[in-house]
Every structure is written in C-alpha cells, then in structure tokens.
Amino acid sequence: MVRSDIIRGHLDSIILRLILEKDRYGYEISQEISNRTNNSFQIKEATLYAVFQRLEKKEVIEAYYGDVSHGGKRKYYRITSLGKAYLSELVKEWAEVKEIIDLFMEGLE
Amino acid sequence: MKKINHHIDELFKDMPRNTETEMVKQEIIENLEEKVFYLMEQGKEEEDAINKAIVEFGDIEDLKKELGVKEPEKKSMAKLNLEFSLWGSGLIAAFFIFINLYYTPNTIWAIYPIFAILWWPLSMYFVWSRKKWSE
Numbered sequence: 001m002v003r004s005d006i007i008r009g010h011l012d013s014i015i016l017r018l019i020l021e022k023d024r025y026g027y028e029i030s031q032e033i034s035n036r037t038n039n040s041f042q043i044k045e046a047t048l049y050a051v052f053q054r055l056e057k058k059e060v061i062e063a064y065y066g067d068v069s070h071g072g073k074r075k076y077y078r079i080t081s082l083g084k085a086y087l088s089e090l091v092k093e094w095a096e097v098k099e100i101i102d103l104f105m106e107g108l109e
Numbered sequence: 110m111k112k113i114n115h116h117i118d119e120l121f122k123d124m125p126r127n128t129e130t131e132m133v134k135q136e137i138i139e140n141l142e143e144k145v146f147y148l149m150e151q152g153k154e155e156e157d158a159i160n161k162a163i164v165e166f167g168d169i170e171d172l173k174k175e176l177g178v179k180e181p182e183k184k185s186m187a188k189l190n191l192e193f194s195l196w197g198s199g200l201i202a203a204f205f206i207f208i209n210l211y212y213t214p215n216t217i218w219a220i221y222p223i224f225a226i227l228w229w230p231l232s233m234y235f236v237w238s239r240k241k242w243s244e
Binding site: 026042047053073 | 132133135136137138139140141142143144147165166167168169170171172174175176
C-alpha cells in the first residue's frame with residue numbers, strides 16, 4: 001500500500017483522468033483505481049466524495065443522474081471543457097514535478 | 110442495508126442540513142450499497158460486505174471541510190473585551206466627572222480615579238493588539 005498522503009495532491013489528476021475516458025460514477029471510480037493499481041492504492045470513499053465536491057465547485061466536472069442501480073439513481077460525473085484544460089495543466093505540472101524529484105532520486109537504491 | 114444508512118446518518122450528524130449535503134449523502138449511500146452488492150457477488154456474506162464497506166469508507170473530515178462545516182469559530186474575545194473596557198471606563202469616567210462638577214466644582218479630583226481606570230482599556234488594548242500581531 002502506498003502512503004495515501006503522497007498521492008493526495010494528485011487525486012484531482014487521477015479522478016479527472018478517469019472521468020475524461022468516460023463518464024463515471026463514484027463506486028466505479030474507486031473500483032477502477034484499485035484495479036489499475038493492483039490494489040496498491042485504494043482511495044477511501046470519504047476522500048473521493050470530498051474531491052468530487054471540490055472539483056464540482058471549481059466547475060471542472062459536472063454531475064448528472066443516470067440509470068438506476070441496486071440502491072437508487074447513480075450520480076455520474078462528466079468532465080467540462082474547463083476540466084480538460086485544468087487536466088492538461090496538471091499533466092504539465094506533473095511532468096515538471098517528476099523531473100525535479102527524479103533529479104534527487106535517480107541512481108539511488 | 111439499514112446499517113449503512115445508519116452509519117452514514119451518524120457520520121453526517123454534524124453537517125449542515127441542506128440540499129447539497131443531502132445529495133452527497135444519498136450519493137454516498139447509493140455507492141456504498143453498490144459496493145455491498147458487488148462484494149456479495151464475490152461471495153461475501155451481507156454482514157461482512159456491509160462491514161467492509163463501512164470500514165473502507167474512511168475518515169469524513171475532508172468531506173466536512175468541503176461541505177463547509179465551520180469549526181466553531183472562536184469569536185474574537187480580545188476585541189469584545191476591548192470594546193467592553195472602553196464603554197465601561199467611559200461610563201465610569203463620566204460618572205466621576207459628573208460627581209466632581211456637581212458637588213465640588215472648585216476642586217478637580219476626578220482626574221485621579223479616571224487615570225486609574227484608564228489602565229483597564231489600555232491593558233485590553235494591549236491584549237487585542239498582541240493577538241492581532243500574532244495572527
């Protein structure tokens with residue numbers, strides 16, 4: 001398990017990426033994250049919904065109600081055009097961050 | 110499934126009651142139920158599945174922050190103290206001046222108690238400004 005506080009600052013990117021691929025709902029996103037990382041990172045639901053709230057307020061994602069599942073209506077999220085722009089900013093930023101950290105971490109055991 | 114509802118109700122009990130919170134709550138319950146169904150499909154007992162879903166839900170503090178649960182804001186006591194001391198000392202000073210002028214208009218003695226009482230707002234001003242500095 002990766003320490004969640006390291007990933008914390010990048011949750012926006014992770015979630016936006018997943019929503020960019022297609023519209024998704026909460027549980028699907030947490031599933032997808034666990035699957036893709038082979039369970040080495042699992043997002044806590046409480047955190048996930050906090051991120052949704054924040055992103056929705058920033059208007060980078062928007063919600064709509066979709067099909068009915070076991071419980072009730074699923075709330076889906078789609079990325080807005082602002083969100084796409086924001087995500088590409090995040091990608092650039094990450095490339096820079098990676099380069100910086102690599103400067104210090106590469107070549108070490 | 111009642112247990113999930115109950116648990117989420119418990120977590121949300123300090124949250125402001127409005128449509129936004131209510132919608133998030135419904136969303137969370139819906140998704141948790143879905144998770145429980147999924148876990149049951151994987152062969153878990155309902156009881157286990159619910160417990161797992163609840164345990165994995167995590168800490169709600171972030172969500173509280175997003176939904177605008179203000180920490181009970183400490184009212185700036187220093188400012189209140191200062192205001193009170195100003196009014197209080199003002200009234201006392203006025204009282205002394207009145208007594209002085211009314212009974213012994215030829216001797217000015219009110220300045221002494223007024224001088225003493227002025228230490229009150231002065232010290233409160235000090236507390237207030239020190240607090241402002243530290244912020």
